[in-house]
Amino acid sequence: MRVTEYMMLIRTQRYVSESFKRLGAAQEALVSGVRIQKPSDDPVVIGQLYRLNEALAKAGVRERTLDRAGRWLATTEAALADITSTIRRVHDLALASANSPMNDAERISILLEIEQAMAHLLDIANQRVDGRHIFAGHRTLTRPFDPPASVGGVPTYVGDGGEILRPLGGGGVMAVNVPGEVLFNVGGIDPAAPDVFVSLSELHQRILDADVEAISDTSLADLESIANHFLKMRATLGTGLQRVGWAQEVLLDAELRAESSRDQLVGLDVAEAIVAVQIQATAYEAALTATAHLLHVPGMLSVVA
């Protein structure tokens, strides 16, 4: 093939320009820190990248969901601890009033304490977390128990039986609330125990009536069943908290894996990128040197002259 100066010139220009373009691309990758800047850089991994982004976003929001579920369950657990000790105290008071003969002053003092305990339980039942009544079922904006018309009466449940179901991940869901009617066994939903507020109201009336027999025959047994009912609830709740804890661990693990896959997919191996820039810089320098050399090759012109 016959070679002319012009051919050499356009060839050199092409090589220098391509070499510079490759150097630019290597530098851009290093500076930006990512391997893929636009879809055409590696179209095949786009689907995978979007799926991983989606998985990471979902994990982020699911983490918040689980935190919130944990907070609800922990609040319910604290309420149950409070309820249990209150019921225990009421049981002690009932036992005291059943076992020894009492004068009016003593009976009134016990009565007052039982009334306080009932008021305390009502406070617990109507408590709120983040402005939401946690024992109202789905009616979270409504106070679930209307106070009784008279002291020692039975509060009326105006919530519903709605369970607040939250996803745990992996397709599982769990209720993060206990509706007030279930918690306080309104209407005897749990057949193994009586209605908590009704039993307390009956106890209140029996102490008022000094009906020692009914206290020892019925109220004490009722209070024990109620204590058992709350024990069962605490056990169920404990399992729920554990499930949330496990779900959090699984989520964290999945998040880490997704992050590492994403990093492998689009992240840049810095050492490799630096080497790539150096290689391209050397190649560019070589192209320039070759061009400079070519420009200084003596032609016939210098010989003839």
Add this chain to the structure above:
Amino acid sequence: MGLLGTLEIARSGLLAHASAAAVTGHNIANAQSPNFSRQRPVLTSVPMSLSGLDVLGTPGRGVVLAAVERVTDEFAIRRLRTATAQAGTSTGLKASLEHVEAVSISLDGGVNSDLSAFFDAFEQLADAPESGAMRVVALQAGMRLAESVSQQYQRMFELREQIDGWLPPMVDTVNQLAEKVATLNADIAVGASSGPLNNLLDERDGAVVELARLIGAWAIAGDGEQLDVLIGGQRLVQGDRAFELIVEPDPGNAGLLTVKFASGTEAAVSGGEIAGLIAVRDQHLPAYLAEIESFRDTLAAEVNALHQAGIGLDGSTTGLDFFILGVDGEINVNPVIAADSAKIGASAGGEPGDGQQAQAIADLRDARVGAGGTATLTELYSAFVTRVGLDVSDAQELAQARDVVVARATEARHSAAGVSLDEELVNLVVHQRAFEASARLAGVIDGLLETVIGLVG
């Protein structure tokens, strides 16, 4: 032969070699002209007699510059034209697809991340469906997603018009080049009988290659030295006549421009940059628009179906669409909901603490609702982005490969027709020496004549 005859030979040598040196000079001057084909002086000896038969004992009447030949490789030029037409098509594709990718797709933000944020917001709403703040967050996420999708659609739509706008100036250039080829054809027809045409032929070759790059033109030999230029099977230039191309809105193609001959005949543009642009405008972009439409419609249908079954915070509002499809491919959040976030149907049963319907919308994230139940919404969108990415990278690879073919074809053309300075300098020295020798011959004959005249004196 007498001394005067020999003096005449010296004169012919001086003239011929001075002219040959001029040809060499012309070559050297054009060493960097892209379309130039080197020229070669053809020196021929002049016979003694007009019949061409030399008289016994006489050498002839010297030398004459019989012609200036244009050295070129017709096959290489044809190859260059074909390669340039193909490279033009892929350049058009590449340039416009890169533009589409740069203008309309972002890997970090855009529809994909807004879709994700939308699902996040509904999952948080399901956590606290009675919360006014969460409702506003969900509403805003919905509005942002709707805006992103609308913008994406709008941008693709505008890109069709933008690319359409690139056509008229290109067609103008084609017309100018066609006119130039026709004029050169005319000049060549006139010049064929009167003198050398080399430079005109070079200029015409350059113009035809440029036409190949722009509109995929090819050429066939016409009458005499003329060249007819064709696009598809239609003549763009015939002899000294160029057929003007025009662009006209095509009512059958959304009023976008179509390339026609001024006579009204449709121009079959199948190559060059213009064909690349038209392919992106009429094939790629409509396909992308269809994919965005499918994503948009699936999103609206699925979210709406769930939302209609949901109940708002007021406990009564139900049956509302969350997204409303507007004109021009737009999608918006239902203005009734936009005006009052309490109307978001987060609840399934109607109670404020029930976020099951919001959760069902958040769960759409993993539901295979698109492409006949085979893809999630994210996958549906990523399939579109992947498609754009693949189209761009394919076009880039094709353009690169074809550019290399053009570079090789250009080299092949230059290998035959290019000017080598080394060759030209050697030729120059040869002509210089021959000129000097002819001058010396004239001097010697002059001396001989002087001697003869001296004898007489």
